[in-house]
Amino acid sequence: MRSSRPALKRALTLGEVVMFGLAYVTPLIVLGIFGIVSETTGGATAAAYALALVAMLFTALSYGKMAAVYPIAGSAYTYVRRTIDARAGFLVGWAVLLDYLFLPMVIWLIGGAYLSAQFPDVPSWVWIVAFITVTTMLNVVGIKVAARVNVLLMTFQIAVLAFFVLLSIGYVAGSWGPGALFDVAPFDNRATTLSSVAAGAAIAAYAFLGFDAVTTLAEETIEPERTIPRAILLIVFLGGVIFIVVAYFTQLVHPGGVFEDSSSAAFEIAGIIGTSLFGAVFLAGLVVAQFASGLAAQAGTSRLLYAMGRDRALPRVFGYLHPRCRTPVFGLVITGATGLIALRLNMATSTSFINFGAFTTFAFVNFSVIAFYIRERRAGRSRGVVPYVLAPAVGAVVNLWLLSRLDAHAITLGLIWLGLGVIYLAYLTRMFRLPPPELEFAEERPVIASADNDPRPL
Template identity: 65%
Template sequence: MFNTQLVLSPEGELAGYYRKVFPWRPFEPYDPGDRFTTVDLEGIGRVGLNICYDAWFPEVTRQLAWMGAEVILNVVKTTTPDRKQELVLAKANAIVNQVFMVSVNCAGPTGKGLSLIVDPEGNTIAEADDDAPTLLAVELDLSAVEHVRTHGTENLNRPGPNSTPASRPSSCLSTKAASTRPPGPYGPPTPKEPPVTTQPSLTRALKLPSLVLFGLAYLTPLIVLAIFGVIAETTGGASPSAYLVAMVAMLFTAQSYGRMAVAYPVAGSAYTYIRRSIDSRIGFLAGWAVLLDYLFLPMVIWLIGGSYLTAQFPDIPIGVWIVAFIAITTLLNVVGVKVADKANYLLMAFQLLVIVLFVALSVGTLVSTSGASALVSTAPFFNDTSSFDKITAGAAIAAYSFLGFDAVSTLTEETIEPKRTVPKAIMLVALIGGAIFVVVSYTTQLIHPGGVFDDSASAASDIALKIGGQFFGAVFLAGLVVSQFASGLAAQASASRLLYAMGRDSVLPKKVFGALNKSFHTPVLNLVITGAVGLIAMFLDVATSTSFINFGAFTAFTLVNVSVIAYYLRQRRSGTGSA
């Protein structure tokens, strides 16, 4: 028999439970539990659980902090005078681990009352004055946890880094070491007791620059050149206008994603937002629709990258390139988000270098042939061969270039101060990506006015040869390949996190999709599954594979915009404010 703490979700469903590891001997005859527990509550955060006497052992709170707990809920039934010492312990545990501590004691006449809520710096947020029945209602800003760990207690002391997985003592990472319990009145553990085990969690390691680069890598800024011919042909030579229209529409959607990221700072992106703000059944359907986007987008990216290389090296089958793409990206993503982040920096740097060179060579060509005045023109935005209908049709195609700004939200649980960082990153990705698309399409349109090409699919490559010769043509091809690799790296990471969120919610089999590797703290099986799906690229063409993406992406965009309205109405009805 165990002393067990239950946690119910806002929907009234069992979200998790914890069996007390340290019974109060000799007064508590129950069996000890065999593991520490954290529970992820959507829209709230990660809560660590412990019961009464557990709080007297600093190792318990530290272990829960290592597991990513932002709030630790200590439920007690203290009827003895040592309640005053428990209040000191609550503040001490909060300070040294930089977490919120909620110490809840039963009221009189059974207990001593004096419940307490403490912030990560040890300050009392709310407390009961005596043992009378009392309701303490406060709103916890969980971003304060990462803020204190980043800037220090009172902006001075920073024990927080010791609570991150990267800096754990190696002995504390093994289940054998974890089974050695602190000394106490109950004595050492008996040989029959199972070891204390922990559940791995996603590691918070990403800051704003990393998130923005991740989103830009997913966007693939070079895509503006890859599809320039198609959009210029559709718009009648007004491709920058098409990108401006698409960017305005996407900024509204980006704002919706930002609002939802603040309301529900957990992994899952559109699936989580729709499930929590509208209905779990609609969220279930949306999750499957979004999967079409997230699962098949890496496949399309690898297929396009393989096509570029096959065109350059026709003797090598496209399947070889696709397998190489999948193997390298999967390996980097398995090792961890920090390694993938560093690879993204290098890949994005080269991609942006190619874009800068393309624009610079375009400008140089214009100035040398037509003078500086040729750099300023309204023709790329509207001309005799373009029309409003053509521009809006081109905007529908240009909107596909923005697919991926939302992927930033799938890394919420790996982001430092996500409520502040994720919304900013989403908007910055949409703005920076849109600005790149407009500037590049404008200069390219100046080099080739109008929308008539011998082959619209290879228009940008032909222009690269025209402005930079054979050498830059080769560099441009390398840039296209690198951009596909960087995009595939980001797309696979996002898809694996979506599968993880759905598995954690038991929408998909939890043992398979909701599991994290204990060594790397990444959803390895999900990454392998995403890579396996990518192998289908060897049997499909780009047109067929992109049809899956279009449906899933725009279904998600539409429902996320609706979810903001639903969330606002729900908050208004409950009287807790607006989104």
């Protein structure tokens, strides 16, 4: 018998889910970190993004498979819990909180920094608080309202990116002739080595972070078994194409990888290719991008907290839904409150957590596909070795390699966070003598089709 308590409302279409994912990824981030990637690769940013795209596609395929099997909120936490072990699922959920909780904070911090640079008389905390307040209010009202606002913001962001690329093409063609538009230097040049491109790809992978967040919207998506897997692949592929194209033409404008300030290289290049008017438009685009990204990031974070609260892996209040808006209000408020930490932190400190949590999570999602394959084989159901073993194995290895490329500070902080998670898990399970509480779904239990398309309850 179905519970009478409020449940998440199914309202999102494929296009809206893709737009949410792209907003979370934030296409303009390619310009935000362009200088850093360019310096690392010796002026081969396009190659770094191409390598990162290939790596992320393997993981996207694994997310798509798991999202089709478990079309419910919880993302990697749910996948690992159901296929590997409840305790492993909890720790993966704990690790992904690094990404989910701190990414909105970083997004709002970047947006505040852009506006503070343009309006130095206004304290940066005013912008950060404004970002958090407006974003939280929109998300509390409901996912459909947030989705409509997000479509408008994403349209403007893509328009700014397109304008940036067109100005770059015009500048390159006007300065060195049309033939200069066809150059392999952004992919390979004298300063480029395989090691530098690999290091650049580890940084460039940051631009893809968030594509998995749409899995947390599964319970609010129409036909999630089909929509979410398609959306994940489209987000990664479209995002990767955008990153490569923008990086390619931007690198042509500024060959090599040396800038006065690599953290603001995009502003330097914007001044080269455009006028002061374009500089203002570019600033507006960056701010809009951060707002749209924050909107999607906070929505995804609150859904993960909701899934863990509903499971009693976190306090029960996290599993509360507003009876009228049907949104996880407490998770939204907690995410907004976490963003206030940005008032006391700088960019380097606040971003040090993110990649550790993301790469750890990505690796375990790939492991969950392999574990699912093993379970299906034991049950006498056939699954392909290539898509369910070889592809996720490659994805896991790539993500563990990217994890190893992080600086020691990020790894140390990440391990400390995981250690805290182990302590909390020990408390929940009475020193591991009891399993973590089971999920209590608001909807019917998910089903999976066997080889002969016979739906079977999990």
